[in-house]
Amino acid sequence: MKRRIVQFIALLFTNSYFVAIPRATFYQGALKGVCVPVLNCYACPLAWGSCPIGALQHFVIIRQFPFYVLGILGLVGVFVGRFPCGWLCPFGWFQEIVYKLKLPKFSAPNWLRHMKYVVLVVVCGLVAWWTYEPWFCKICPAGTLEGGLPWLLWQARGSEGAEGMSFLTWVFGLKVLILAALVLLMGMMRRPFCRFVCPLGALLGLTNKFSLLQMDTHLDDCAIAYALGSDFKNCASCMHCSKDCPMGLKVPEEIGSVDCIRCMNCTSYGSVYWKMNLGQGGRGTDRGRAEAAAARGAAREAATATETAEKPEAPDSS
Amino acid sequence: MCPLSKAIDFLVKPDPARTATFFVIGLVVFEAFLIVGLVTEHFWETLSNGAMICLSCIGVG
Ligand code: SF4
Ligand code: SF4
Ligand code: SF4
Numbered sequence: 503m504k505r506r507i508v509q510f511i512a513l514l515f516t517n518s519y520f521v522a523i524p525r526a527t528f529y530q531g532a533l534k535g536v537c538v539p540v541l542n543c544y545a546c547p548l549a550w551g552s553c554p555i556g557a558l559q560h561f562v563i564i565r566q567f568p569f570y571v572l573g574i575l576g577l578v579g580v581f582v583g584r585f586p587c588g589w590l591c592p593f594g595w596f597q598e599i600v601y602k603l604k605l606p607k608f609s610a611p612n613w614l615r616h617m618k619y620v621v622l623v624v625v626c627g628l629v630a631w632w633t634y635e636p637w638f639c640k641i642c643p644a645g646t647l648e649g650g651l652p653w654l655l656w657q658a659r660g661s662e663g664a665e666g667m668s669f670l671t672w673v674f675g676l677k678v679l680i681l682a683a684l685v686l687l688m689g690m691m692r693r694p695f696c697r698f699v700c701p702l703g704a705l706l707g708l709t710n711k712f713s714l715l716q717m718d719t720h721l722d723d724c725a726i727a728y729a730l731g732s733d734f735k736n737c738a739s740c741m742h743c744s745k746d747c748p749m750g751l752k753v754p755e756e757i758g759s760v761d762c763i764r765c766m767n768c769t770s771y772g773s774v775y776w777k778m779n780l781g782q783g784g785r786g787t788d789r790g791r792a793e794a795a796a797a798r799g800a801a802r803e804a805a806t807a808t809e810t811a812e813k814p815e816a817p818d819s820s
Numbered sequence: 821m822c823p824l825s826k827a828i829d830f831l832v833k834p835d836p837a838r839t840a841t842f843f844v845i846g847l848v849v850f851e852a853f854l855i856v857g858l859v860t861e862h863f864w865e866t867l868s869n870g871a872m873i874c875l876s877c878i879g880v881g
Binding site for chain 1: 828829836840843846847849850851852853855856858874876878879880
């Protein structure tokens with residue numbers, strides 16, 4: 503719930519040029535030069551900042567090393583790793599909402615996760631370099647949702663900015679098709695775009711390994727394992743924490759992975775902590791320990807309640 | 821764990837001190853990138869002037 507509120511505030515914050523709505527216009531000020539560390543399309547009429555992937559391709563096209571974009575992303579990354587994906591990115595949140603739809607759910611093979619590096623290097627790098635065109639933007643579903651569709655609406659409302667624009671291009675058709683297919687997929691598997699495609703997630707994820715904010719496991723503290731009777735000794739391999747992971751990770755094994763978005767869902771089982779990495783290692787933070795203790799208490803209560811409910815009534819001996 | 825994840829682990833994670841060293845190196849390098857980017861590039865001009873809408877993003881071009 504806490505995360506939903508933060509995601510909602512982040513959505514409003516990154517898209518806060520509300521004046522654009524009554525006037526069917528868009529933000530044109532100098533803040534458009536500031537990269538936000540999430541996939542928030544800069545063509546969105548309400549956005550005041552720019553998308554790092556759009557900006558990255560822009561630098562590739564003008565043949566300049568993207569010092570500025572990598573500087574911003576790297577600085578965010580060294581402190582919190584892929585945390586913006588879990589808490590701030592509107593498109594990540596959108597995928598979590600769509601996943602709640604009642605559609606058949608299935609998982610995808612793990613190797614697909616490597617595809618996002620191919621997208622980063624080939625589509626955002628090589629193809630942009632050769633063609634002088636931002637090809638990722640042409641197929642980006644976030645751009646369709648946050649930029650293309652609102653601009654179509656703006657045109658229908660007679661906006662000056664959208665005058666003369668033809669949306670009947672094959673690029674627009676392709677973008678809408680990709681978005682539609684992806685929305686269907688989002689309903690059936692967890693965050694497919696973040697896990698398999700997003701070049702921004704690929705970049706930020708690399709910093710997960712040495713960022714200040716780290717995740718760590720202490721499986722002997724797992725509340726579920728305790729409730730299942732393993733008495734704090736071991737992970738009971740029940741996979742409860744993994745089922746709660748929006749990135750489909752096997753949490754006990756993959757907690758330090760480049761794909762962890764630091765959403766903190768798994769910390770509620772007591773077996774995972776967040777901690778600050780400054781070389782001391784250690785056993786999590788005081789807060790982590792307190793959270794674990796609370797989770798253990800709740801699990802113990804739940805286990806006792808289940809036991810009491812399930813205990814057959816003693817036969818009446820009278 | 822994916823091979824890339826393993827490779828970075830191999831570089832960064834053998835001991836906590838090395839992880840912290842990488843953090844400090846990352847901090848210095850990316851801060852330098854940001855400063856160089858802000859001081860020497862045309863970023864502000866290229867994104868703040870001219871066409872404010874990326875036609876590729878909205879699917880027009
Ligand atoms: S189309 Fe996608 S990649 Fe391009 S600027 Fe918009 S959100 Fe970023
Ligand atoms: S990986 Fe997902 S959450 Fe992260 S920036 Fe990309 S779309 Fe957003
Ligand atoms: S491992 Fe935990 S913190 Fe990381 S993405 Fe999965 S649930 Fe969130």
